Amino acid sequence: MDGKINTSNQSLKNKTSFGGLNIMVVDDDIICLSIVAGILKTMKYEVVTVKNAQNALITLQQRMNFFHLVITDVHMPEMDGFEFQKKVQEKFNLPIVMMSADDKETSILRGLEAGAAFYIVKPVNYDDLRNLWQYAVSSRKVKSVVNRKFKSSQGASLVQKTSVDVDIGSAAPLNDEKQNKRDTKNKAPIKVNEGNEKEKVEIVTTKKTKVIWTTALHNRFLEAIRKIGLERAVPKRILEVMNMPGLTRDNVASHLQKYRIFLKRVTEASNSDGSSTGKNIIEKTLRSSFAVGHPSLVPRTLQHGFPQFVDHQQVGSSLQPGFLENIQMANGLGHDSALFPNQQASSSDFIPQLGYGQFHSMNNQDYFQLQTLGNTNPLYLADGADISSHQTQGISELLSNAMSNNFTAIAGSGQMGFSDGVSNGFSGSYGLRNEDNGNMALALGGNLNSGCYPQEAYSSAGFGSTNQLSPRFSNVIQQEYNPMLGNVSLPKFTEFGLDEIYLNQLNNPFYNEVLKLLAFLAAQEIHLCFINFQFDSLSDIN
DNA sequence: CACATAATAT
DNA sequence: GATATTATGT
Numbered sequence: 001m002d003g004k005i006n007t008s009n010q011s012l013k014n015k016t017s018f019g020g021l022n023i024m025v026v027d028d029d030i031i032c033l034s035i036v037a038g039i040l041k042t043m044k045y046e047v048v049t050v051k052n053a054q055n056a057l058i059t060l061q062q063r064m065n066f067f068h069l070v071i072t073d074v075h076m077p078e079m080d081g082f083e084f085q086k087k088v089q090e091k092f093n094l095p096i097v098m099m100s101a102d103d104k105e106t107s108i109l110r111g112l113e114a115g116a117a118f119y120i121v122k123p124v125n126y127d128d129l130r131n132l133w134q135y136a137v138s139s140r141k142v143k144s145v146v147n148r149k150f151k152s153s154q155g156a157s158l159v160q161k162t163s164v165d166v167d168i169g170s171a172a173p174l175n176d177e178k179q180n181k182r183d184t185k186n187k188a189p190i191k192v193n194e195g196n197e198k199e200k201v202e203i204v205t206t207k208k209t210k211v212i213w214t215t216a217l218h219n220r221f222l223e224a225i226r227k228i229g230l231e232r233a234v235p236k237r238i239l240e241v242m243n244m245p246g247l248t249r250d251n252v253a254s255h256l257q258k259y260r261i262f263l264k265r266v267t268e269a270s271n272s273d274g275s276s277t278g279k280n281i282i283e284k285t286l287r288s289s290f291a292v293g294h295p296s297l298v299p300r301t302l303q304h305g306f307p308q309f310v311d312h313q314q315v316g317s318s319l320q321p322g323f324l325e326n327i328q329m330a331n332g333l334g335h336d337s338a339l340f341p342n343q344q345a346s347s348s349d350f351i352p353q354l355g356y357g358q359f360h361s362m363n364n365q366d367y368f369q370l371q372t373l374g375n376t377n378p379l380y381l382a383d384g385a386d387i388s389s390h391q392t393q394g395i396s397e398l399l400s401n402a403m404s405n406n407f408t409a410i411a412g413s414g415q416m417g418f419s420d421g422v423s424n425g426f427s428g429s430y431g432l433r434n435e436d437n438g439n440m441a442l443a444l445g446g447n448l449n450s451g452c453y454p455q456e457a458y459s460s461a462g463f464g465s466t467n468q469l470s471p472r473f474s475n476v477i478q479q480e481y482n483p484m485l486g487n488v489s490l491p492k493f494t495e496f497g498l499d500e501i502y503l504n505q506l507n508n509p510f511y512n513e514v515l516k517l518l519a520f521l522a523a524q525e526i527h528l529c530f531i532n533f534q535f536d537s538l539s540d541i542n
Numbered sequence: 543c544a545c546a547t548a549a550t551a552t
Numbered sequence: 553g554a555t556a557t558t559a560t561g562t
Contacts, residue, residue, distance in 0.1 A: 210548065210560095234553060253553075254548050260554095544562100551557070 022046040022066055026056045026084065027073035027099075032122070036071070036099070039129050053079035053087075060092050067094060069117075074100035074107065082114060089115050099124060211251045220244065221255060 023045045027033040030051065037047045048067070050056040053076055060067060070088050074081030085096050098111040099120040111119045120129075213221070224241035225233040235253035242252070 213548085236553080249553095250549070254550085256553095257555075258547065546562085547560090549557100549559080552555080 021068050022048065024048045024050060024056060024059065024067045024070045025072075026050045026053060026070065026076075026081075028052055028076040029073065032073065032124075036124055036129065039124070043129065052076060053081075053084035056084065057087060057091070060088065060094070064092075067092075069095050069097065071097040071099060071120075074098050074102060074111065082110065085111065085114055085116060211247065211255075213255055217244070217247075218255075221252070221259070225259075 023040055025033060025037050025040065025047060026049075027036065028051055033049050033051065037049045040047045048059065048063075050059055053072070056070070056072070060070070070092075072081045072084055072088075076084070081098055081100065085098065088094055088096050095117040096115070097118045097120060098116045099122055100107065100111075101122040102108075103121040108119045108121070211217075220242050221238065224238045227241055228237050233256070235249050235256055238256065239247060239249050239252045
């Protein structure tokens with residue numbers, strides 16, 4: 001049975017399309033509703049959004065047997081998520097997934113114990129949504145969910161947590177699924193389980209959890225190292241400091257090993273003289289999801305290319321949290337990614353698309369992202385040895401924050417308009433670059449594995465070439481102080497704007513891509529800070 | 543097929 | 553705890 005399920009799951013997963021699954025999303029927060037719905041739609045789920053529990057119940061009644069899964073916010077006026085959950089389960093016997101910014105264990109447990117199939121802690125994780133279908137498929141048989149924790153076949157000590165799964169950002173289901181293959185091949189302890197306990201747990205788990213090192217988790221890891229001090233940072237200690245229930249020492253050890261390798265590379269890169277070997281190292285390093293600055297290495301790099309940051313941050317005073325973990329991205333956006341469905345662009349594609357290329361792109365975004373948070377230093381181009389005349393042109397920032405229900409676009413360095421800022425901002429790599437006149441030009445063959453192409457993709461996806469968004473953004477502008485940019489005008493991406501765009505622009509391929517990205521970023525609670533590169537020419541890049 | 547990553551073994 | 557090896561996925 002396990003096998004069967006896995007098989008079907010697998011195929012579904014590979015398609016990244018779960019057509020046929022109808023999901024109702026309930027949230028009084030319209031932004032959140034839009035985001036979640038938007039993401040789900042990119043995954044090809046059929047989504048129906050409802051703004052309050054009462055209407056949700058009515059809809060469920062009207063469309064009896066239509067929905068396969070209900071995902072609901074917990075905190076809602078009038079009827080809250082728990083009450084709603086109860087009714088849904090009683091009347092419709094549908095699996096229900098709760099989501100809330102409330103990550104208190106008591107809340108989570110309350111939801112799960114009441115029968116929720118899953119409890120997602122906001123900001124909503126892409127993988128959490130991506131794997132919703134599993135609950136629709138299995139939740140009937142498997143009582144609730146305490147998924148993976150039964151596992152423990154072996155160590156027993158690990159993975160006891162529940163809330164953490166959410167926290168860690170790795171969707172439990174995903175892990176389980178992935179694990180299965182491997183586990184089957186692997187050994188004993190697991191089998192033992194399969195034979196016996198299995199029945200109790202059915203599909204669920206059984207095996208060792210694969211930790212997905214999300215950005216958040218990785219940052220926590222870095223933070224721990226920073227506190228401890230690199231020299232004394234050993235797995236056990238790091239684990240303690242990280243204080244992430246469910247995470248094991250081994251997990252940390254593994255990650256630490258990888259991290260050290262990264263640091264080593266950075267060292268080599270910074271010591272390199274620009275030789276081809278050095279370039280390779282640099283390239284590899286930068287492509288690594290571990291592209292995290294080491295205090296002793298980053299400053300030089302930074303100062304070289306991004307002096308303005310050095311002033312505002314104590315570069316080198318601590319370990320810099322890094323960027324995006326690519327694992328998470330890879331899992332979430334992977335292959336025929338649903339998020340960027342048309343990203344299979346080849347080098348001969350003329351149509352600019354979001355996600356053009358591979359997930360690496362997303363990686364690099366985090367460079368920027370964390371920069372914004374002020375706890376990271378970017379390491380875009382190690383020492384610029386491989387890219388000759390890169391110089392900073394300006395900064396555009398896009399801050400998105402799903403939690404606070406607003407998107408804020410910041411355009412800095414004299415570029416006050418969001419549209420302008422973005423369109424002017426990115427140039428350089430991956431087939432697109434800015435012409436002197438500020439227009440985006442598509443340049444075939446431009447190809448660089450450094451960190452800027454998501455931005456191109458971004459701008460190319462619409463803002464740069466159309467002015468339609470401009471007015472909307474400029475509707476709401478306020479002065480704000482930004483530690484990096486000083487006083488800047490912040491055009492607000494209003495709720496109205498977001499929602500309206502969502503509703504009305506879904507057939508506009510450009511908006512669509514952009515919004516999907518926005519939604520995704522928001523869901524990831526990713527704060528972007530776009531750094532503008534300007535290369536003299538593409539030849540500089542190659 | 544090469545590479546990256548996390549788990550696991552040594 | 554560090555390092556090497558293995559399994560898995562892209």
